[in-house]
Structures are given as C-alpha cells and as structure tokens.
Amino acid sequence: MRSKFVAGNWKMNGSLAANEALLSALAAAPGIPRGGVAVLAPFPYLGQCADLLRGSTVSWGAQDVSVHESGAYTGEVSGSMLLEFGCRFVVVGHSERRAMHGETSELVARKAVAAVKAGLTPIVCVGETLQERESGRTQSVIGEQLDAVLSTAGMEVVGKSILAYEPVWAIGTGKTATPAQAQEVHSFIRRRVAGKDAGCAEGVLILYGGSVKGSNAGALFSEPDVDGGLVGGASLVAADFLEICKAAFVPSA
Numbered sequence: 023m024r025s026k027f028v029a030g031n032w033k034m035n036g037s038l039a040a041n042e043a044l045l046s047a048l049a050a051a052p053g054i055p056r057g058g059v060a061v062l063a064p065f066p067y068l069g070q071c072a073d074l075l076r077g078s079t080v081s082w083g084a085q086d087v088s089v090h091e092s093g094a095y096t097g098e099v100s101g102s103m104l105l106e107f108g109c110r111f112v113v114v115g116h117s118e119r120r121a122m123h124g125e126t127s128e129l130v131a132r133k134a135v136a137a138v139k140a141g142l143t144p145i146v147c148v149g150e151t152l153q154e155r156e157s158g159r160t161q162s163v164i165g166e167q168l169d170a171v172l173s174t175a176g177m178e179v180v181g182k183s184i185l186a187y188e189p190v191w192a193i194g195t196g197k198t199a200t201p202a203q204a205q206e207v208h209s210f211i212r213r214r215v216a217g218k219d220a221g222c223a224e225g226v227l228i229l230y231g232g233s234v235k236g237s238n239a240g241a242l243f244s245e246p247d248v249d250g251g252l253v254g255g256a257s258l259v260a261a262d263f264l265e266i267c268k269a270a271f272v273p274s275a
C-alpha cells in the first residue's frame with residue numbers, strides 16, 4: 023500500500039513575511055505524517071524553510087536543479103547546494119520550465135539523475151496541453167515524456183523519484199481533471215513504468231497536479247492510482263493547503 027504525499031509548489035511567489043506566516047502554520051499543524059507533506063520554495067527562501075520547518079513533520083525542497091555539480095554555470099543551483107539547505111525534494115520538468123525555458127524531456131531526465139545523485143527525491147512532471155488532449159494525443163505525449171526518463175535516467179532513478187501528472191490545461195486555470203480523467207492517465211503511467219519494472223511501478227508515487235483545491239482533493243486522492251497532489255496556487259494559503267493535506271491523510275474528511 024502506497025502512502026499519500028502532498029507537495030506545495032509556490033512557483034515564484036512569497037516574501038519573508040508571508041512565508042513566515044505560512045510556514046509557521048504548517049509547522050504547527052496537527053495530523054501531518056512525517057514525510058507526507060513538502061513545500062517547494064524559490065531558492066532564496068530555502069534557508070527560511072529550514073529555519074521554520076526543521077523539527078516539524080513538513081519537508082521542503084526546490085523547484086529546479088542543475089545537471090551540473092559546480093562550475094561556470096551562472097544562475098544554476100546544484101543538488102548538493104540544495105542538500106546543504108535541508109532540501110529533500112526538487113521538481114523537475116514542470117510544464118512552465120518545459121514551455122518557457124525550452125527544457126526537453128532528455129534534460130528533465132538528466133536533472134532527475136543529478137537530483138538522485140545528490141541525495142534528493144526528484145518530482146518528475148509530465149502532462150499534455152489542451153490541444154494535445156483534444157487531438158487524442160494525451161497518451162502518446164505522456165508516453166514520450168516518460169520514456170525519456172525511463173530510459174535516459176534508468177529504473178534505479180525512477181525508483182527513487184516521485185512522478186506527477188500535471189495536465190497543462192489544468193495548471194493555474196481553475197479547470198481540474200475529473201477524478202476519472204486523472205485515474206485514466208495515472209493508470210497509463212503506472213502501466214508504462216510496469217513495462218520496465220513491475221515492482222517499481224507498484225511502489226512509485228504518482229501525484230496529480232492542476233487546480234487541486236480542498237473541494238476536489240478528496241475525490242481525486244481516492245482514485246486507486248492517485249497518490250496525492252502537487253499543488254500550486256492553493257499551497258500559498260495555509261488554510262487552503264491544510265484542507266488538501268487533510269483530504270490526503272484523513273480520507274473520510
């Protein structure tokens with residue numbers, strides 16, 4: 023039986039004052055199992071996450087990582103640097119980075135490798151655009167994104183990763199995939215991983231991301247292959263994020 027996991031992706035949001043209120047509320051919240059929730063903060067705030075979350079049940083991580091370990095790569099941040107700030111997780115392949123920074127699935131796979139090598143758990147995102155869905159290409163697009171990770175990064179890395187299905191049309195739009203739509207793709211992803219390694223497929227967590235809210239989290243998380251959520255907007259307000267966490271850890275709530 024897989025455990026649930028909820029990660030809050032702050033994107034490029036936050037301030038020292040706003041984060042302090044949010045992180046303090048999360049650190050004090052009851053009922054969060056250790057390792058069950060993480061916040062993914064902009065790089066400058068990782069020290070603040072460490073200060074305010076250390077000793078709590080909530081973990082933290084970053085939103086990107088370099089494929090390089092050190093050197094002349096201006097603006098890049100390596101996995102070992104993230105580790106020094108207590109990060110456990112890092113998002114790789116978020117659709118915003120694929121679309122706005124031209125990140126290819128091959129690069130995403132290399133970032134997953136770099137993260138695992140540094141001792142971090144990569145949260146590897148895949149997802150189709152609305153146009154791809156409407157032209158019946160959801161599975162082929164996600165299959166291609168996934169295959170790059172399965173073959174370039176390899177199954178050992180996949181076994182140390184979390185996967186996230188984030189339909190691009192649902193991110194930040196208020197449109198959520200229905201539980202049935204999410205389950206269909208999550209089951210496809212799990213079967214694709216099983217094609218390479220059945221044991222890995224059984225254990226790997228597959229999160230759903232795309233306008234998750236307190237009102238839809240319970241239904242999404244009760245699908246058999248939905249192991250929790252990657253939450254953007256709703257992770258910026260403590261009460262909203264905690265309502266989603268509650269749906270993951272108290273399923274009848």
Ligand code: PEP
Pocket residue numbers: 031033188192193194195196231232233234252253254255256
């Ligand atoms: C995200 O940022 O990954 C995301 C899913 O955002 P939102 O929950 O706001 O749709």
